[in-house]
Amino acid sequence: MTGSLVAGVDIGGTKAAALVVDEAGETRGRAVEPMAGRSATGIEPIVAAVRAALEAAGAGDGDLGAIGVGVPGRIDSVAGTVSLATNLGWHELPLARLIRNEFGVPCGVANDVGLAASGLIGHEIVRGARSLAYVAVGTGIGAGLVLDGRLHQGDRGLAGEIGHAIADPDGAVCRCGQRGCVETVASGPFIARRAAAALAAALATGTPPDAHPLLTSGPPITAKTVYEAAAAGDTIALAIAHEAGRTLAHAIEALMLTCDLELVLLGGGVAGAGPPFLEPITAELDRARSASALVALMIPPGSVRVLPEQFDAVARGGVALARRLIRTDPPNPLHGDTEEEVVARASWT
Ligand SMILES: [Zn+2]
Incomplete structure (x- = not known):
C-alpha cells in the first residue's frame, strides 16, 4: 500500500544506518552506507541508505510515508535544521527540507540520543x-x-x-x-x-x-x-x-x-x-x-x-518520529499552517 512504510535513520560520524518498518511495527529492511565521500550537504549517504533499506523491504519510494532522522548535534527540530553537528561539519543545514525534497514525504530531524530515548518509551524492552x-x-x-x-x-x-x-x-x-x-x-x-x-x-x-x-x-x-x-x-x-x-x-x-x-x-x-x-x-x-x-x-x-547490539535505538526513535508525522493532520492553509509547522507540532508530543 502506498505510503505504508516509515524509515528511521541513524546518522553517525562514519555511517548512516536506515531502518524501514511497516504499519505492524515489523522491520522490513535495513541498510548502512558510509558517510565518507559525501558532499557538503551530506545527504547522499542518507538517501542511499533509505533507498537500500526500501529495496531490502521489496519496496520503493512510493511505499514510504515519512522519515525520522537522528543526528549527533544540536538540532532545531521545529525548523528541521541541524544547527551544529561538529563531527559531521554541518552548520545550519536544513536537513529535513533536503530529505523531504528528495522523497516527497514529511521528514523530522532530532538529536540522536534524544530521539533514541523518546523512541524507547512504549517499547516492550522498557517494560x-x-x-x-x-x-x-x-x-x-x-x-x-x-x-x-x-x-x-x-x-x-x-x-x-x-x-x-x-x-x-x-x-x-x-x-x-x-x-x-x-x-x-x-x-x-x-x-x-x-x-x-x-x-x-x-x-x-x-x-x-x-x-x-x-x-x-x-x-x-x-x-x-x-x-x-x-x-x-x-x-x-x-x-x-x-x-x-x-x-x-x-x-x-x-x-x-x-x-x-x-x-x-x-x-x-x-x-x-x-x-x-x-x-x-x-x-x-x-x-x-x-x-x-x-x-x-x-x-x-x-x-x-x-x-542488544542490533537494537538500533536511534533509528527506532526515527521510526517513532516518522509515525508521529504521519498521524499529524495535513497542513491547513486556513490556519496559516506551513508544512514546517505541522512537522514541529508532531515533534515530541
Ligand atoms: Zn569535555
Whole structure:
C-alpha cells in the first residue's frame, strides 16, 4: 500500500544506518552506507541508505510515508535544521527540507540520543518505564532523557551532556576544552589512547610483549580490541576497562540520583562490547548499593542495562518520529499552517 512504510535513520560520524518498518511495527529492511565521500550537504549517504533499506523491504519510494532522522548535534527540530553537528561539519543545514525534497514525504530531524530515548518509551524492552535515559557510549558520550514520558531537551536543547561532566579535574584535555571529562576516560577514542599509552609504558619497563593479548589484536588499538583483550585477561586492558566502567557508573549514578530514573539503557559502539563493557559498571554500582541504602533504593539491580547490539535505538526513535508525522493532520492553509509547522507540532508530543 502506498505510503505504508516509515524509515528511521541513524546518522553517525562514519555511517548512516536506515531502518524501514511497516504499519505492524515489523522491520522490513535495513541498510548502512558510509558517510565518507559525501558532499557538503551530506545527504547522499542518507538517501542511499533509505533507498537500500526500501529495496531490502521489496519496496520503493512510493511505499514510504515519512522519515525520522537522528543526528549527533544540536538540532532545531521545529525548523528541521541541524544547527551544529561538529563531527559531521554541518552548520545550519536544513536537513529535513533536503530529505523531504528528495522523497516527497514529511521528514523530522532530532538529536540522536534524544530521539533514541523518546523512541524507547512504549517499547516492550522498557517494560512500561516512563522516566529513562538512553546513554550512548561511542566516539562521544551523551544521554537522551525522558522524564515522566516526555523528552527533556533542556533550556538550550542540550540536556544530557554527561560526557562532559568532570571525572578527574587533573585528567586529559577533552575536545570540549575542559580537563578530565567522563569522555576522556570512557569514550572509544580515549579508551584506545589510554590503552596504547599504558601498553607502551609497560613494554618500556621490560614487560614481555606476549604477556599482552592487546598487542596481538592490534594495531591499531581500538576500544573494541581493548575490550576483547580484557575478555582474554590482558591486565592492561582490564585496568583500562575497569576505570572506564567505574567512571561511567559514577556518571550514571549522578544522572539517576538527580532525575530519579527507572531505567538507564546503554547503547553506542563502545557499549556493543557487551559483558566486558557492562561488568565493571555493574561491579561499581553493586559496591555503591552495598554502601548506601539510598543508592540501593534509587538504582536497583537491573535498572542499568546494555541494549542488544542490533537494537538500533536511534533509528527506532526515527521510526517513532516518522509515525508521529504521519498521524499529524495535513497542513491547513486556513490556519496559516506551513508544512514546517505541522512537522514541529508532531515533534515530541
Ligand atoms: Zn569535555
